[in-house]
Amino acid sequence: MVKTHKKEVQWAGRSLVFETGEFARQADGAVLVRYGGTSVLCVATAADKDGFDCGFLPLSVHYQEKAYAAGKIPGGFLKRESKPSDHEVLASRIIDRSIRPLFSSDFGREIQIICSVFSYSDDSDPVIAATIGASAAAMLSGIPFSGPACIARVGMKGSGGFMLNPSRESLEASQLDLTVAGTLDAVLMVESGAMELSDEDMLLAIEHGRSAFAPVIDAIGQLCKECSEHTDRKKSGKFASYYNRSKEQECCVSEDKVISAIDAESGRLSSVCDDNDKERRKALLKLIADDVFRSLGFSGEDGKSCGTEFEEARACFDKMFSERWKFFVRNRIVSEGKRIGGRGANDVRDIHSRVGLFERVHGSALFTRGGTQAVVVATLGSSKDAQMVDSLDGVRHETFLLHYNFPNFSVGEVGKVGPPGRREVGHGNLAWRALKSVLPSQEEFPYTVRLVSEITESDGSSSMATVCGAALAAMDAGVPLKRMVSGIAMGLIKEGGKVVVLSDISGDEDHLGDMDFKVAGTEKGITALQMDLKVSGISMDILRSAVKQANEGREFIMSEMKKVLSEPRKKISESAPRITTIKIPVDKIKDLIGAGGKNIKSLCEMGAEIDVSQDGVVKVFAASDDISKRVVERIRGTTVVPSVGDVFTGKVVGLVDFGAFVNFCGQQDGLVHVSEICDRRIDSPADVLTVGQEVVVKVVGFDKRGKIKLSIKQAKE
Known part of the structure; x- marks a missing residue:
């Protein structure tokens, strides 16, 4: 007979249910979390033996999305899930960062938490359910864990109207996407992207999310009380050696x-x-x-x-x-009040920046702050270069990409060279969030933009160096960013009842400190924020102080950046491709494409890529202005519908006694009567015109057969 336990609570307008006892019974702790239409199985397990001493907590978290959860079959050749997507990697990091500070650092066993999405509904974020479930599973496992913890997602509509755990649709229209984790008493983790939000609004959003923890933490606590027999059995059995261990230092010298x-x-x-x-x-x-x-x-x-x-x-x-x-x-x-290197708490290390480093790339920048250095390169591409993202929500195409690389030589080490790891994906995503809100729309700048940050030196906060370098590289490439973006990493020392917030932390200060708090934004407000702790939470007062000090540091860094480049280049690089956008009548799309795609293929053979949307917007992507001009003329000639009063530039293609035939837009011909060539009377068009001559003509009418009547004389008026 299976003995199950269940707790249910109403949270943010949806039912949140914890179930344990039926699934994964051989694991140390297992909880199935149902939130709205989303279900996630969260399992916590620790190794049997002590002695895993690696200098850090040996915790690994794996968040897994199954395609069947959304009623889908995986795309591609292999019809099964393979390596984790970037979204799954980022979700795993969110869960890890939310619960890691609550595990005992002296627990010398490998810990693994796996969260599997079994059912998905876009009204409930599975990452929220997974993080809460991971906390509950850890509590039930018997592993030393000072939880429970909770997490909430906060959106913002209008002026100060916060939304708790909004649906995907609501979040898309939100000015803010913030995730905050913590206990009843303190904040543990913050991750946020925002549309230049003020410091005060960001802090209010964090407090709004934290204030919603109580019912969830209470439900987990009640569930653990009901299952205390299971937890006690783990403590006296599998983990007995840890709980009964000697506290004395085993060393031959005291x-x-x-x-x-x-x-x-x-x-x-x-x-x-x-x-x-x-x-x-x-x-x-x-x-x-x-x-x-x-x-x-x-x-x-x-x-x-x-x-x-x-x-x-x-x-x-x-x-x-x-x-x-x-x-x-x-x-x-x-x-x-003396830091490593002799700095004061508010001091920022020396900054050195350059742009336009390489000839053939579309934009580039070098950003150096102390011992941290990022070389960032910008590349402009067409809509065909956009990244296709296939998720439980469906398929979308992302036209802004930011990739971060952290080679071993940046810290003077030798190591394996391979694909990007979780750290690279996470740091790249943070910088992506920081710049996303200041990018122009596709209508304003119809390019796919890729920024790649190569960390060539690292001594603290290479992700914020990436933000600064990426903003400079994008502007160097001519991307019309709304405003400059800068970023800074803050640290914290809590010692003997004293608290000191540190600006622009070095690598050693990050390692020896209690907090890694990164803030990026413009002079108008915050665009990205991330906080990780090594202690079991901080108060809102400390957080408020850190945000204020970070803002002062960002302003200083931004002033140094603007000395190098204060606004985007007016023109894109000569080596960058050209994009021209034109609008054609919807009923002319078939003419542009041609029978069997013959017409559009011939246009592409001229050296261009052509993207045609269903609303008649045509984007011409070419390597040079000359190619772009010739292709656009051909398109207009194929699709243009001349109206009386339109003015075109054309070429004389034939002369007869009664006038001249002029070709314009490549595919259109019209007749300029001899009386419409110039203001004075002429005996023959050949007196003033030659075949091949370029002329400006105006459409003045149509004859009975629909042929176009043109005038050179009226085009000058």
């Missing part, structure tokens, strides 16, 4: 002795802290660690130290040294 030896080197540690060079700091810090290690009697000459294998002793020492270095840096910041 922790106090190691700390005293490290503190004795405070002068050298301060010198390292003041050094601006990342690689030199790393080398000097290793020298200090080696000296302290030897001073404690760890010679390793005989392969052993204090009866312990040398490698084990060194690993134990390195862990303590790393923790003490972390404390030293953090304490120096909160007590002396």
Whole structure:
């Protein structure tokens, strides 16, 4: 007999249901979440054995969308799901970032959470259901987890009208797309894209989402109470060794002795802290660690130290040294106000930018801030270059692409070269959100725009360097951005009851700090925001302070960027393709295409790509202005319907006693009577015209057979 537990709550106008006990019973924790018409199975499992020590929490989260959830069969040659889409990767990151701070960092076992979408309805976001379900599954698993956590999505309509967990249709018309996760007391994660939203509206939106957590967290809590027997069994069984472990440090030298030896080197540690060079700091810090290690009697000459294998002793020492270095840096910041490199809390590192780096590309920029450097290249393409996205919502085509690459050499390392990982996809998406709202419409600028950021150096916040470099590269390519966009990464140190917010954090400050808070936007407002925490939440007061300080930093960075390029180029690069948009009558589309596509194929053979929409809008994509002009003339000649009063430029193709025949738009011919050639009387058209001569003509009427009557004389009036 299957024993199941179920909890239901009404949330944001829809029914939210948690079910456990029937599915995935061999997993440590499993919850089926039904929200509206969406169902997601969330499963949490940990390895059987302790000892997984990799320097970080060994948590992996996998969000999976199945095509059958929307009643679809996967497209393409393979009719099954394969590698994760970018959307699934981004969703996995959202879930991971929302719950990771709540796991015990000393739990030395690999943890895996899998969220599978079994049913999909566009009225309910499956990522919201998956994140809530992951929190509930972790609570039921017996894995040390200080939850539950909740997540909400917030949209905005009009002036300050917030929407909680809006439908996909409502979100498309929203000025804001914000996701916020946290507990009842604090915020854990924020991810947002916005249409230049003010600081205050962004903070109100975060608070609006956070205020909706209570009923969901209460429902998860009640479910866990009903299933406490299951959780207790895990704690006394599979995870008993963790909960009953000794708290003593297993090392051949006491922790106090190691700390005293490290503190004795405070002068050298301060010198390292003041050094601006990342690689030199790393080398000097290793020298200090080696000296302290030897001073404690760890010679390793005989392969052993204090009866312990040398490698084990060194690993134990390195862990303590790393923790003490972390404390030293953090304490120096909160007590002396001095950061790594000697900066103050609000200081931004030196900025250097250039544009127009390469001849053949359509636009390029170099953005360097401290030890972080991004080379960003812009490419303009046609509508055929748009990215097709096949999701549970259907197929769409994206005309703005931003890709981020992070090679190993950017941090002075050697490693595997392969396809982009989760980090690359996530950072690229954040920069994409930052620029999306300032791009021109397809009617204003009918190009597919691709920006590629190559990180050539990294020492903190390469994603924000990508935002700055991408804005400069796009403007260098002639993309008419509405406004300049800049970005900054903020950090946080909470130590001994003191709180310090840091502007423009370096890589070491990111590693040693408690927060990575990235804000991008224009002088008008915020366009993207992302926050990740290593502590179990921060208050809205701290968040408000961080947003204000970030705004000041963004303004400074933007002023430095504008010294290089303050507005988009008036013209696109000579090497960039040309797009000309014209409108033809809908009933002339068939004439443009021709029988069996013969006519449009001949136009393409002239060196152009042609895109024809059902409403008669024709886009001509050509490598040069000359090709574009010739193709457009041919199209107009095929599809134009001349009216009385229209003026055209044409060529004389024949002369007779009573007038001249003129061809215009490539495919149209008309007669200019001898009396309509010039103001004075002439005996013959040949007196003033020659075959092949270019003339401006005006349509003055049609004869009984529908032939066009033209006038050179009236075209001059």
